Amino acid sequence: MSYLGPCPRGERVTRVTTSEEQEKREPRVGPEPQGEPHFEPYHHPAAAWGAAKSVTGFLVREGAYTDGPRAILKMNHENGGFDCPGCAWPDDTKGLHLDICENGIKHVTWEMTRKRVGREFFAAHSVSELSEWSDFALEDQGRLTEPMVYDPESDHYVPIGWKDAFELAGRALRELDSPHQASFYTSGRLGNEATFLYQLLARELGTNNLPDCSNMCHEASGRALQASLGTGKGTADLKDWETTDALFIMGVNAASNAPRMLTALAEAYHRGAQIVHVNPLVEAAATRTIVPHDFMDMALFKSTRTSTLNLQPRIGGDMALLRGMAKAVLEQSGTDPKALDQEFIDRHTAGFEEYRELCEATPWEEIEQQCGLGRADILKAARVYRDADRSIVSWCLGVSQHEHGVDTVREIVNLLLLRGNLGREGAGPSPVRGHSNVQGNRTCGIDHRPTQEFLDRLAEVCCIDPPREHGLDTVGTIEAMHRGEVKVFFGMGGNFALAAPDTPYTYAALRNCDLTVQVSTKLNRSHLVHGRQALILPCLGRTEKDHQTHGIQSTSVEDSMSMVHLSVGMKRPASPHLLSEPAILSGIARAALPGSDTPWEWYIEDYDRIRDTMAQVLDGFEDFNRRVRLPLGFRIKQPARELVFRTPSGRAEFSAAPLPDVIPAPGTLALGTMRSHDQWNTTIYSDNDRYRGIKNLRTLVFMNADDMRERGISEFDPVDITSTAKDGSKRHLNGYLAIPYDMPRGCAAGYMPEMNVLLSIRDYSTQSDQPLMKHLKVTVEPATRNGSRQRASRSSNT
Known part of the structure; x- marks a missing residue:
């Protein structure tokens, strides 16, 4: 069975073959291209008039x-x-x-679109028909307006009242043989109050099956920081960015993934800070910018540099670069006692001597080989670090989505500890969380491995008996659904079917459920890849007013630097039938737990009541309702910033992991998946990627020009991509177009979610359980299958 049907309006289809050699069709995600594929290297400042x-x-x-x-x-x-x-x-x-x-x-x-998806739309289009549509076309239909339930006899979604929807979901949960047969997934958009109710529902039901998008993104960061510092978060805040002497930006395409960082980079450059970007691709954010709110610069077309040094390690080579920088600093300490902050190391760290010995024993030749950079470039970065009084290291998925992601983040902390870059202004680790409130989700209880301290307090305050065993994460949930062990899947936002790895396997897992429930604002693929029963429950968006019994409600969010503040919608809801996420959760909870003493309805009348309970349960949320209404909100206390380390030793822990072997085998490439600029997670706004010079194309693979020549591949030639999983199984994408790009030899890159089909469900890190989306082992060869694309016309300066 095809996991996606042919695309409408003559859109291109690329053939995909799974390990079972079944013919599949690749997800068509973006809109219909508006012309021929086009590639021209981008040479303009990030943001600026192009953004306007x-x-x-x-x-x-x-x-x-x-x-x-x-x-x-x-x-x-x-x-x-x-x-x-x-x-x-x-x-x-x-x-x-x-x-x-x-x-x-x-x-x-x-x-905020004016388009609407109501009962008339679903009456006109069956699920089978909609499965043939592109993902762009699905979301482009507009906002969902009322709850819908799947009718298998007609193959249509049909209207259902909220009360009946809650009862259907509640009955499915009540009738499970075990609460562990349900799994509750959330994306990052869920506010803190709804997050708290969501985890309370799951734990009162009796399970810690609380997977979230962090399991696929920054799980490695949280585990590494917890092991090194006793906290799962970074310690630096925006004021630190404004005062630091050196910024190291690793594995992040800031111009697309965190564009407002460009302001911080421009300001840092103006005050003379050093800015080192580390990425296999030199992205637009690592060159120049004109920040649009700088009206004079916009008027004069005056750009600002956003880097003082760009380094391009091979995919997975970041840890070797960090080890080389540490080795250089340690070697310099032999003649310069100021190279290390020995007082800080002695007073606040553990494991330093073992780490020193490891660095000394690691040959420069191994570091250079694994990093893919010469010793001279590594020493340039080390010199910037050594000369800076205060340094921040910031990173994103290019660091975390690897087998050795935990070790790499711990190596970042090792480097920072050498010079005491912790617990003082302008210094510290600073992970770039991707989605709004993804960090707040974890803070407020979405965690399949909760601490006993959290569960004890939840039990005391909320008068429930929460389960103590660990639950399922994202990969574990997919595997359990596939085996038939998880029968009910809740998706609180997001587009799980496309975001998860191994697309055909994930589709089969979802279809094996008795019930899938999706709380959403727009139609997406996860509504069409569903269980035997399925509910679509439409919710308010962040921009919309949330009217409850005690007036318009606000929700809180936590940013990537632990600031918590309120958010209040500005416009009338898209439909009078929409409910807020807290109200939906309250309705499901009351139906699933009819004897519950939790005051679900009382909570929804006034979200201040939820916050008062959260203040008693969550560390750092004391006096929540008052503090969140302060100007800019409040910052959750960070013990590690105060040099209080909740580790076994009570100190910051150096790690001593060996360097991983990240060099591709002969004939293979390391491929990383990524987003285009005109994309947010699985939502695609167009088939263009302005900052990489791409128009009208997503089914592509970026390659080093020498790697292309070695394989007899020219620009825009169709190619076949084959991945090899840990278990030896193979997956294929055929007819993608090859684009030469400035990147190290042995590396390749392409867009998610299309390339998620190349990633086996078994390709996850043993350190973090994250899917290895940044380090697939692939071969790329000229297309040989019948029906492969003809060479596309293009215009290029290369």
Whole structure:
């Protein structure tokens, strides 16, 4: 059976073959291309007029002539503003009135669309028909307006009242043989109050099966920081970014994934800070920018550099680079006692001597070979670090989505500890969380491995008996659904079917459920890849007013630097039949747990009541309701920032992991998946990737030009990509177009979610359990199958 049918309107289809050699069709994600594929290397500043033009075009396309400008003036503002539902970058602390970005405006406009998907739409289109549509076409239909239930006899979704929907879901949960037969997934957009209720529902039911998108993104970061520092979060905040002497930005495409970081980078450059970008690809954020709210710079086309050094290690070579920098600092300490902060090391760390011995025993030749950089380049980075009084190391998925992601993040901490870059202004580790409130989800209880301390407090305050055993994460949930052990799947936001690895395997797992429930704002693939029974429950968006018994409610979110603040919607809901996420959870909980003493309905009347309970359960949320209403909210206390380490030794722990072997075998490449610029997670706004010079194309693979020549591949030639999983099984994508790109030999890259089919469900890190989305082992050869694409016409400067 095809996991996606042919695409409408003559859209291109690329053939996919799984390990069972079944013919599948690749997910068609973006809109219909508006012309021939085109590639021209990008040479313009990030953001600037290109962003302004793109935003204007998007607002016009969506007809957001009034709501769009209103949203721009409300987004990320204190005093009644709403938090951007896009990235988790912190809000400006100095009163900036246009603390926005191109992708944030697109994300909000996409949510505020005037298009609607109601009962008439579902009556006109069967699930089988909709399965033939592209993912762009599905989301482009607009906002969901009322709850729907799947009718297997007609193959249509049909309307269902909220009361009946809650009873259907509640009955499915009540009738399970074990609460562990249910799994409760969440994406990062869920506010803190709904997050707390969600985990309370799952744990009162009796399970810790609480997978989330962090399991696929920053699980390695949390585990590494917890082991090294006793906290799962970074310690640096935005004020530290404003005062540091050196920034090391690793494995992140900031211009697309956290565009508001460009402001911090430009300001850092202006004050003379050193900015080192570490990435196999030199992305737009690592070159120059014109920040759109700098009106004079925009008028004069005056750009600012956003880097002082760019390093391009091989995919997976970051840990070797960090080890080389540490080795250089330690070698220098033999003649320069100021190279190390020995007082800090002696007073606050454990394991230093073992780490020193490891660095001394690691040959430079091995470091260079694994890193893919010469010793001279590594020493340049080490010199920047040594000369800076205060340094911050920031990283994203290019570091975490590897087999050795935990070891690499711990190596970041090792490097910082050598010079005491912790517990003082302008210094520390600073992971870049991707999705708005993904960090708040974990803080407020979405964790399949909760601590006993948290469970004890939850039991005491909420008068429940929470389960103590660990639950299932994302990969574990997919495998359990596939085996028939998880029978009910809840998706609280997101598009699980496309975001997860091994697309055909994930589809089969979801279809093996008795019931799938998706709480969503828009139609997506996860509504069409469903269980034997299926519910679509439409919810309010972040931009919409949430009316409850005691008036309009606010929700709170936590950014990537632990600041918690309120968000209040600005516009009328898309439909009078929408419910808030807390209200939906309350309704399901009451139906699933009819004898519960938890005051579910009372909580929904006034979210302050939820926050009062959270203040008693969650460490750092004391006096929650008052503090969250302060200007800019409040920062959750970070013990490690105060040099209080909740580790077994009571100190910051050096790690001493060996360097992994990341060199591809002869004839193979290491391929990393990534997002395009005109994309947010699985939502695609167009088939363009402006910052990489791509137009009208997503089914591509970026390659080193020498690797292409060695294989007899020219620009825009169709190629076949074959991945080899840990278990030896193979997966194929055929007819992708090859694009030469500035990247190290032995490396390749392409877009998710299309390339998720190359990743086996068994390809996950033994350290973090994360899918290895940044390190697939592939071969790329000229296309040989019948029906492969013809060579595409193009215009290029290469």
